[in-house]
Amino acid sequence: MDAVLVENLVKRYGDVVALDGISFSVAGGEIFGLLGPNGAGKTTTIKILTGLTRPTSGRALVAGFDVVKETREVKRRIGWISSEIIVDDELTALENLEIQARLHGVSNWRERALQLLRYFGLADAANRPVGKFSTGMRKRLEVAMALLHGPEILFMDEPTVGLDVGARLGFWEVVRQINREFGVAVLLTTHYMEEAEELCRRVAVINKGKIAAVGTPDELKAKYGVDVIELEVEKPVDVSRLTPFGEVAAQDGKVLVKTRRAEEVLADVVKAVDGVKSVKIKKSSLDTVFINLTGASIEGEQTDLRKIYMRVRRARR
Ligand SMILES: Nc1ncnc2c1ncn2[C@@H]1O[C@H](COP(=O)(O)OP(=O)(O)O)[C@@H](O)[C@H]1O
Numbered sequence: 001m002d003a004v005l006v007e008n009l010v011k012r013y014g015d016v017v018a019l020d021g022i023s024f025s026v027a028g029g030e031i032f033g034l035l036g037p038n039g040a041g042k043t044t045t046i047k048i049l050t051g052l053t054r055p056t057s058g059r060a061l062v063a064g065f066d067v068v069k070e071t072r073e074v075k076r077r078i079g080w081i082s083s084e085i086i087v088d089d090e091l092t093a094l095e096n097l098e099i100q101a102r103l104h105g106v107s108n109w110r111e112r113a114l115q116l117l118r119y120f121g122l123a124d125a126a127n128r129p130v131g132k133f134s135t136g137m138r139k140r141l142e143v144a145m146a147l148l149h150g151p152e153i154l155f156m157d158e159p160t161v162g163l164d165v166g167a168r169l170g171f172w173e174v175v176r177q178i179n180r181e182f183g184v185a186v187l188l189t190t191h192y193m194e195e196a197e198e199l200c201r202r203v204a205v206i207n208k209g210k211i212a213a214v215g216t217p218d219e220l221k222a223k224y225g226v227d228v229i230e231l232e233v234e235k236p237v238d239v240s241r242l243t244p245f246g247e248v249a250a251q252d253g254k255v256l257v258k259t260r261r262a263e264e265v266l267a268d269v270v271k272a273v274d275g276v277k278s279v280k281i282k283k284s285s286l287d288t289v290f291i292n293l294t295g296a297s298i299e300g301e302q303t304d305l306r307k308i309y310m311r312v313r314r315a316r317r
């Protein structure tokens with residue numbers, strides 16, 4: 001049975017179409033990512049799947065139960081982690097777990113809570129106020145809280161927003177571990193390409209309420225991957241001079257040229273345009289898959305040249 005099955009889901013807020021008929025499924029035990037920019041409809045999807053809001057039309061099943069008609073059955077089987085803080089700083093780790101246990105009606109919670117704290121390396125901190133925790137510790141506590149009632153599926157809405165790189169890598173490891181050892185399926189949303197690529201078995205690219213593609217990162221790259229040459233220009237460009245090199249898109253003062261192999265045409269592309277201020281190459285990656293599918297880059301996601309050179313060097317080895 002699928003952990004999650006979404007069919008033709010539509011959500012409107014007045015005139016705003018937040019979800020415009022999306023369909024996808026998450027297999028049992030899978031780590032699945034919804035990858036998209038701000039406003040794509042990620043949080044709306046999670047809210048519908050966790051029973052916080054109702055779809056306008058379409059259907060969604062979680063662990064085989066209808067999210068609208070069988071909300072109680074759904075809630076019993078899911079855990080939820082959001083980027084907003086859900087732990088209480090004044091309380092200790094154990095007290096936070098106790099509240100969570102009461103919310104979910106978990107009896108004999110204490111033993112399981114202590115077990116989880118040990119599992120996440122928080123045993124020594126069990127009776128310390130959470131306000132003194134590092135970000136990584138707090139994140140692990142959130143996961144422990146989400147797992148307390150033994151859910152089959154964890155939903156995580158942009159779980160690593162605001163974490164530094166170290167804490168983010170640590171969190172990915174925690175997600176992999178609980179997925180492996182507790183057998184829980186994970187549906188997470190993210191606007192970080194690397195997160196989708198490194199952590200998720202399969203990814204759905206979502207943009208403006210629609211799913212543009214679904215597949216493993218490798219499948220998506222094989223099918224939609226391109227190199228992108230990004231030119232920052234002083235004045236409007238005669239696009240026809242660039243079309244011989246590949247498809248061209250313009251985005252706020254920038255010109256994006258999609259090509260198969262950026263290195264081979266880079267010099268000619270730069271020569272073809274007057275007033276180039278800067279040049280960037282994006283090698284085929286989920287980032288350029290996203291550009292190819294949506295015509296724009298995910299906001300706030302910038303790949304600098306150093307990173308690309310490192311990647312190119314790594315690939316050549
Ligand atoms: N409660 C709401 N009322 C009106 N519009 C909303 C509401 N929640 C979300 N939206 C709109 O729906 C769209 C999708 O939002 P959201 O699901 O939060 O996207 P994401 O989480 O991918 O950033 C956006 O255009 C957003 O402004």
Ligand SMILES: [Mg+2]
Nearest residue numbers: 042043044158
């Ligand atoms: Mg959101």
